[in-house]
Amino acid sequence: xxxxxxxxxxxxxxxxxxxxxxxxxxxxxxxxxxxxxxxxxxxxxxxxxxxxxxxxxxxxxxxxxxxxxxxxxxxxxxxxxxxxxxxxxxxxxxxxxxxxxxxxxxxxxxxxxxxxxxxxxxxxxxxxxxxxxxxxxxxxxxxxxxxxxxxxxxxxxxxxxxxxxxxxxxxxxxxxxxxxxxxxxxxxxxxxxxxxxxxxxxxxxxxxxxxxxxxxxxxxxxxxxxxxxxxxxxxxxxxxxxxxxxxxxx
Numbered sequence: 001x002x003x004x005x006x007x008x009x010x011x012x013x014x015x016x017x018x019x020x021x022x023x024x025x026x027x028x029x030x031x032x033x034x035x036x037x038x039x040x041x042x043x044x045x046x047x048x049x050x051x052x053x054x055x056x057x058x059x060x061x062x063x064x065x066x067x068x069x070x071x072x073x074x075x076x077x078x079x080x081x082x083x084x085x086x087x088x089x090x091x092x093x094x095x096x097x098x099x100x101x102x103x104x105x106x107x108x109x110x111x112x113x114x115x116x117x118x119x120x121x122x123x124x125x126x127x128x129x130x131x132x133x134x135x136x137x138x139x140x141x142x143x144x145x146x147x148x149x150x151x152x153x154x155x156x157x158x159x160x161x162x163x164x165x166x167x168x169x170x171x172x173x174x175x176x177x178x179x180x181x182x183x184x185x186x187x188x189x190x191x192x193x194x195x196x197x198x199x200x201x202x203x204x205x206x207x208x209x210x211x212x213x214x215x216x217x218x219x220x221x222x223x224x225x226x227x228x229x230x231x232x233x234x235x236x237x238x239x240x241x242x243x244x245x246x247x248x249x250x
Contacts, residue, residue, distance in 0.1 A: 021040040065178065
């Protein structure tokens with residue numbers, strides 16, 4: 001049943017995405033707010049299919065921590081779900097993504113029309129400059145910026161080095177950093193044909209004020225909060241150290 005539901009979902013999402021990819025591309029001459037309205041309608045359909053076909057629901061913890069002004073979101077990246085789901089949690093936003101995604105028919109065209117921040121990850125210095133320049137522009141225009149600081153999808157229970165680009169952007173733009181943990185990878189793993197039913201928990205941490213903090217300090221604070229929260233919402237993925245387990249057994 002899991003494979004059947006997953007295949008049906010992917011088929012329906014593809015059919016749903018094609019007209020919107022064309023529509024939002026044709027709407028390039030319209031104000032960006034109009035393009036976001038079109039994508040918001042697509043997103044509603046995507047989330048409805050996730051809910052009714054796949055049986056995926058989600059809850060948000062810490063919604064009160066979301067600042068009233070555009071900020072930089074540093075989020076865990078485990079699956080494809082959060083690239084859509086986070087758009088329902090936060091105000092209008094843009095993602096930092098690899099430029100190759102813009103070449104994907106229909107889906108990539110929509111990303112391009114929404115002025116996502118596309119970077120060439122092979123050119124490290126140029127990529128950082130693109131994040132800083134485009135990021136400040138989007139924040140000034142009233143859009144939030146979402147960055148996956150680990151740079152790639154990470155399986156539940158694992159972690160990668162947190163890159164400081166998002167923290168640097170927050171310092172340069174003078175905006176808060178909002179850390180986000182979630183367990184979407186428990187439901188929607190790398191294999192899109194095996195998407196399980198279940199409840200996804202998205203946890204929003206207290207905003208980190210960039211005032212009088214270095215980018216390295218902000219990055220470390222965000223990483224520490226996210227990883228600690230991951231242990232709380234997915235405790236089975238983080239077994240206790242051997243010494244602690246022995247102490248409990250004794």
